[in-house]
Amino acid sequence: MSHAFIELDRVRLRYREGDDLALEQTTMSIREGEFVAVVGPSGCGKSSLMKLVTGLMPPTEGNVIVAGQEVTDPISIVGMAFQASTLLPWRTTLDNIMLPLEIVQPHRSRLRKHKAEYIEKARTLLAEVGLSGCEDKFPWELSGGMQQRANLCRALIHEPRLLMLDEPFGALDAFTREELWDALQSLWMEHKFTVILVTHDLREAAYLADTIYVMSKRPGRILVRRENELARPRTQDTSFTPPFVDLVHELRDEIRSVRAS
Amino acid sequence: MSTEPAVRQPPAPSGPMPPAARRKKTMGRRLAEHDATKKAAPWVATIGLFVVWEMICRGFSVPEYILPTPSASFVAVWQYRDAIWLHAAQTLYTTVAGFIIAVVFGVLLGALVGSSKTIYDALNPMLIGFNSVPKVAVVPILVMWFGIGTVPAILTAFLISFFPIVVNVATGLATLEPELRDVLRSLGATRMDILVKVGFPRAQPFFFASLKIAITLAFVGSVLSETVASNKGIGYLMMSASSKFNMPLVFAGLMVIAVMGIVMYEIFNRIEMRATKWATRG
Ligand SMILES: Nc1ncnc2c1ncn2[C@@H]1O[C@H](COP(=O)(O)OP(=O)(O)OP(=O)(O)O)[C@@H](O)[C@H]1O
Ligand SMILES: [Mg+2]
Numbered sequence: 064m065s066h067a068f069i070e071l072d073r074v075r076l077r078y079r080e081g082d083d084l085a086l087e088q089t090t091m092s093i094r095e096g097e098f099v100a101v102v103g104p105s106g107c108g109k110s111s112l113m114k115l116v117t118g119l120m121p122p123t124e125g126n127v128i129v130a131g132q133e134v135t136d137p138i139s140i141v142g143m144a145f146q147a148s149t150l151l152p153w154r155t156t157l158d159n160i161m162l163p164l165e166i167v168q169p170h171r172s173r174l175r176k177h178k179a180e181y182i183e184k185a186r187t188l189l190a191e192v193g194l195s196g197c198e199d200k201f202p203w204e205l206s207g208g209m210q211q212r213a214n215l216c217r218a219l220i221h222e223p224r225l226l227m228l229d230e231p232f233g234a235l236d237a238f239t240r241e242e243l244w245d246a247l248q249s250l251w252m253e254h255k256f257t258v259i260l261v262t263h264d265l266r267e268a269a270y271l272a273d274t275i276y277v278m279s280k281r282p283g284r285i286l287v288r289r290e291n292e293l294a295r296p297r298t299q300d301t302s303f304t305p306p307f308v309d310l311v312h313e314l315r316d317e318i319r320s321v322r323a324s
Numbered sequence: 325m326s327t328e329p330a331v332r333q334p335p336a337p338s339g340p341m342p343p344a345a346r347r348k349k350t351m352g353r354r355l356a357e358h359d360a361t362k363k364a365a366p367w368v369a370t371i372g373l374f375v376v377w378e379m380i381c382r383g384f385s386v387p388e389y390i391l392p393t394p395s396a397s398f399v400a401v402w403q404y405r406d407a408i409w410l411h412a413a414q415t416l417y418t419t420v421a422g423f424i425i426a427v428v429f430g431v432l433l434g435a436l437v438g439s440s441k442t443i444y445d446a447l448n449p450m451l452i453g454f455n456s457v458p459k460v461a462v463v464p465i466l467v468m469w470f471g472i473g474t475v476p477a478i479l480t481a482f483l484i485s486f487f488p489i490v491v492n493v494a495t496g497l498a499t500l501e502p503e504l505r506d507v508l509r510s511l512g513a514t515r516m517d518i519l520v521k522v523g524f525p526r527a528q529p530f531f532f533a534s535l536k537i538a539i540t541l542a543f544v545g546s547v548l549s550e551t552v553a554s555n556k557g558i559g560y561l562m563m564s565a566s567s568k569f570n571m572p573l574v575f576a577g578l579m580v581i582a583v584m585g586i587v588m589y590e591i592f593n594r595i596e597m598r599a600t601k602w603a604t605r606g
Contacts, residue, residue: 117510119509137512139512142510143510145507149504152603153525153602153603162521
């Protein structure tokens, strides 16, 4: 267990005194570089789990340990992206992606002197997700899928060791979504950060994750931990193979039984 | 203002459009096509007002000491142009001076109020209370402290115009999307970082919108103060003209204030449109 990158030990979370628990007895252990997906019914505490791991909220009981340190304040080795792309409308795409560099050390102090180098890096990252040529466009000039690609770039520009994604593709059409799975998978295979992905889409979880956690209804608890050994890189073809289809069915049954209980 | 994706916006109504809406739409298109008509509209409306006013005065033989005709008022503007110029310059000066103080103070206070819930709760009742006090009641106090003339006029303009700036700046800062705040906080952003990188740029459209309101209010303040306690400015000019029953000059003063107000409003309107292009997505 000492090799774990992220450790949640019997964590409980209550938003307000007198409220029901949002998370109950949550225990997780995540290796560095692991791609984790969390699925569960709406309102079960998935977003709350993200806030706990990133230190945006303290646990009511229990411990959260990330990279060997107990989390008490927001940790700065993390990049985040949400369903609503939070790009700033007054900045160009390139400037949006550079935002974390203006905040996170050591980039913050180096940015002015090494501007060209950082801009190059941002352009490379944009190219990796197929957004070359959009650097000087404003976010509202991009399509929803393009905005989400840019959002991913912004979450990754400062090379975080941990990427937190809260339903990042939820608002996209199925076709664009599957394109972005490939984009994310190749980014991950290239840069080898740890990912926690919250999703409603079981195929998405099966396509991307090494490990899938299924949570119960509120108060949220981890019910099932399912390893996913399908070979990488997974492709659209993988998603039609029997092992993939079986996995999705298995997850669907789990979720169905959770919701019925 | 929003950074939301298009999908969150309400879906466009489907099915046949109701007849009223359709009529409106074609009317709108016609207006947009006739750009010249659009430009001329305010002038036509203003001239129309003067014509109706003139006709009423003449048709009902309204005596000049009750309501002078616009033509008589225009004649008065020309006849007293030297005095009007002098007093208008004074009013413009006190107004702009008060307005500038209001902008500086309003932004600082707005930033303070908008960036902390505690400060907001602490100051809100005081601000509302202060804003509810009729400023005409404050002028005598200012006169006691600073004597009559320029200073109370500047201060009244300031006092009456800073409130909308505070409210708008504070609103712009306080309505930051929680998800964006989370993203920034998880990067280790300090309060100051959030304020500078996101808060202020985001509050800009709110700020510029408030300037338009503030500048017109500043005119109200300075003229009010000049009317009560000054021997300079358009307010004083009107006061002294009315004591001599020179109604055309009173109305000439009113028109000059109105014109100054419109010009200043338009200036800030243009600045707003230029500075916040992104907010209108164009
Ligand atoms: N800021 C808050 N204050 C109080 N209660 C909250 C707050 N945020 C979430 N909750 C509660 O905590 C529970 C878990 O919420 P959370 O947002 O983590 O759910 P979720 O699993 O992300 O749901 P969804 O899939 O719909 O996004 C919910 O029942 C919700 O009512
Ligand atoms: Mg959620």
